[in-house]
Amino acid sequence: MLDRLQADLKTAMLARDAPRTQVLRMALAAYKNEAVAKGLGPQGILEEADALAVLKRLVKSREDSVAQFQKVGQADRAAQEQAEIALLKAYLPAMLEGADLEAAVRAAIAQTGAASKKDMGAVMKALQAAHGGAFDGKAASALVQGLLH
Numbered sequence: 001m002l003d004r005l006q007a008d009l010k011t012a013m014l015a016r017d018a019p020r021t022q023v024l025r026m027a028l029a030a031y032k033n034e035a036v037a038k039g040l041g042p043q044g045i046l047e048e049a050d051a052l053a054v055l056k057r058l059v060k061s062r063e064d065s066v067a068q069f070q071k072v073g074q075a076d077r078a079a080q081e082q083a084e085i086a087l088l089k090a091y092l093p094a095m096l097e098g099a100d101l102e103a104a105v106r107a108a109i110a111q112t113g114a115a116s117k118k119d120m121g122a123v124m125k126a127l128q129a130a131h132g133g134a135f136d137g138k139a140a141s142a143l144v145q146g147l148l149h
Contacts, residue, residue, distance in 0.1 A: 001051035001091070002031060019080075023087045030054050049132065052092060059088050096135040104131055105143045117148045 005028050012020040034054045035044035046054070062081045069078035096104055108126040112119060123144050127135065 001048065001055075002028075002045055004091070005031065019083065020087060023084050027055065027058060027088065027091070030058055052132075055088055055091050059085055059092070062088070093132075093134050096131060097139070101135055101139060102143055104135065105140055105147065109144070109147060114144075114148055117145060120144050120148060123148070 005024060009021065009024040009028060012024055031046065031051060031054055032042045034050060035046055036042055038044065038046065038050065040046070062085045066078045066081045066085070069075070069081065104127060105123070108114075108123045108130065111130075112122045112126050114120070114123045120141070124137075124141065127140055127144075
């Protein structure tokens with residue numbers, strides 16, 4: 001992940017693509033901050049799961065910003081945040097959505113033998129083990145709650 005971010009940043013800088021350069025610099029800074037927080041130092045290499053978590057947090061914060069900008073009527077700022085989200089999502093794995101997510105949730109429920117909402121933690125843990133970070137936790141949680149009584 002680190003090598004890809006650095007290579008893409010170099011390419012964006014050479015192409016004088018200011019918006020892309022800005023987003024990639026910010027992503028690299030967040031990556032390095034996480035490496036320092038994990039005790040690896042600024043040149044440390046994060047595990048893939050940790051690197052994906054950093055990028056997911058960046059996307060999530062921008063999604064929150066889009067909602068706030070739309071609420072106050074700043075469509076131009078919201079569009080800018082949307083563009084940054086699109087750039088960052090290119091580094092994330094394809095996410096389970098819709099019918100695929102529901103199938104994965106049903107499989108996790110069957111695997112764990114969950115029968116009630118008390119078993120939700122076990123289902124989410126099984127889903128995480130099977131699919132890593134390739135799903136939206138909120139959407140999966142809502143599906144689990146809807147399927148369990």
